[in-house]
Amino acid sequence: MSELVRLVDVTKVYQGGITGALNGVSLSVDRGEFTAIMGPSGSGKSTLLNLIAGLDRPTSGAVSVGGVDLNTLGEAGLARFRRDQVGFVFQFFYLLPNLTALENVLIPAQLKGSAASVRALELMRTLGIDDVADRFPARLSGGQQQRVAIARALINSPTLLLADEPTGALDTQSGEQVMELLGRLHRDGQTVLLVTHDAKLATRHAARVITVMDGKVVDDALLETVERAAPDVIRVRGEEAAR
Amino acid sequence: MSLKYGVLGLLTGEPLHGYEVKNRFEAMLGGTWEVNIGQIYTTLQRLERDGLVRPAGPRGDRCKQTYELLPEGRRALEQWLAEPDNGPQTLHEDIYVKLLLATRIANGDLQPLLARQKRAYLQRLRDLNRLEERARRDGRIDLARLVRGALLHTEADLKWIDELSSGRTTETETPR
Numbered sequence: 001m002s003e004l005v006r007l008v009d010v011t012k013v014y015q016g017g018i019t020g021a022l023n024g025v026s027l028s029v030d031r032g033e034f035t036a037i038m039g040p041s042g043s044g045k046s047t048l049l050n051l052i053a054g055l056d057r058p059t060s061g062a063v064s065v066g067g068v069d070l071n072t073l074g075e076a077g078l079a080r081f082r083r084d085q086v087g088f089v090f091q092f093f094y095l096l097p098n099l100t101a102l103e104n105v106l107i108p109a110q111l112k113g114s115a116a117s118v119r120a121l122e123l124m125r126t127l128g129i130d131d132v133a134d135r136f137p138a139r140l141s142g143g144q145q146q147r148v149a150i151a152r153a154l155i156n157s158p159t160l161l162l163a164d165e166p167t168g169a170l171d172t173q174s175g176e177q178v179m180e181l182l183g184r185l186h187r188d189g190q191t192v193l194l195v196t197h198d199a200k201l202a203t204r205h206a207a208r209v210i211t212v213m214d215g216k217v218v219d220d221a222l223l224e225t226v227e228r229a230a231p232d233v234i235r236v237r238g239e240e241a242a243r
Numbered sequence: 244m245s246l247k248y249g250v251l252g253l254l255t256g257e258p259l260h261g262y263e264v265k266n267r268f269e270a271m272l273g274g275t276w277e278v279n280i281g282q283i284y285t286t287l288q289r290l291e292r293d294g295l296v297r298p299a300g301p302r303g304d305r306c307k308q309t310y311e312l313l314p315e316g317r318r319a320l321e322q323w324l325a326e327p328d329n330g331p332q333t334l335h336e337d338i339y340v341k342l343l344l345a346t347r348i349a350n351g352d353l354q355p356l357l358a359r360q361k362r363a364y365l366q367r368l369r370d371l372n373r374l375e376e377r378a379r380r381d382g383r384i385d386l387a388r389l390v391r392g393a394l395l396h397t398e399a400d401l402k403w404i405d406e407l408s409s410g411r412t413t414e415t416e417t418p419r
Contacts, residue, residue: 040409199401200394203368204376211361213409221362223369227377229274230386233370234393236276237335 010061036202087153143174273386
């Protein structure tokens with residue numbers, strides 16, 4: 001697999017010592033990977049995602065995506081990069097309340113100047129939200145809103161899908177559905193970077209788990225994907241004999 | 244958990260002989276608890292002695308001997324089912340003792356041990372996730388429920404490791 005994201009000695013300092021700073025992070029992500037980034041709140045994991053998304057710039061060090069060093073891009077170039085290369089899904093959806101679900105999905109495509117209604121409806125059908133295309137966000141459940149946000153993130157066929165706690169505002173069931181969806185996209189070849197604090201959900205889909213603590217990568221684990229028999233994973237033990 | 248109640252529980256459906264009890268018990272638990280047939284026979288004999296089951300049909304070859312549940316057995320089972328598990332929590336994995344020993348031997352530097360254990364737990368979570376997915380797909384709800392319990396337990400273990408790693412609970416203490 002070829003490399004898609006590379007961070008070299010990336011540091012981010014926030015004035016006033018706000019938490020979330022990064023301190024000399026280097027890592028790379030290959031195309032087609034599903035990687036989870038975990039860590040306590042304030043550890044810098046969201047900062048990491050924002051730097052890769054070009055939503056923020058590092059204080060020092062280099063972030064490159066698809067071979068392009070983001071430092072070399074001006075504001076306009078960075079905006080184009082975000083629009084064309086990156087899909088971003090946030091914890092609180094950030095849908096525009098006065099637009100319908102379909103119109104929300106279409107925003108990034110319209111910014112690009114492409115007519116994408118057909119693709120938008122196709123995506124919405126895949127995500128199981130085509131029946132609510134004409135509804136306004138206020139009339140959608142949390143799970144539906146997040147799926148609209150995912151459709152919006154995918155409309156421009158991004159190279160990289162970034163998700164920051166996408167299940168954080170959802171009930172367990174909707175959260176699992178959203179994760180299933182991310183898993184399906186990954187199986188279809190989408191590169192996914194997921195920030196989460198839920199290790200159960202992370203390990204269901206991600207074969208790589210990066211742990212960030214105090215602004216540093218403290219662990220980078222590649223997990224095996226093996227179908228193990230039940231007794232190799234769980235042992236129930238009881239009292240050996242009844243008396 | 245005692246095998247005794249597992250056997251009583253399986254006999255609520257119909258009379259069974261030893262091998263049937265063994266097979267159904269292991270199937271219910273998705274093979275996560277292996278019982279040898281000798282244990283089953285011993286358990287059935289003790290249950291008979293205590294008046295909770297009795298042989299169904301004439302006594303013959305012990306491999307073919309079926310047993311049925313007696314009303315007293317059903318009462319014992321129902322009482323057991325109604326009782327919460329309120330005994331001491333059992334921690335039977337080595338890591339609990341390893342951590343305490345490592346604190347003394349490695350001058351309190353637990354990080355290497357914690358890091359390795361964390362990876363092991365992450366891998367276990369991944370294995371459990373796949374097992375749960377498979378169990379649900381195959382309609383094995385009993386197993387899926389069991390796996391779910393194991394998943395949540397492992398998640399708690401992982402949180403414990405993270406807490407120790409971040410130093411929140413590693414107060415310095417003079418080993419005694």
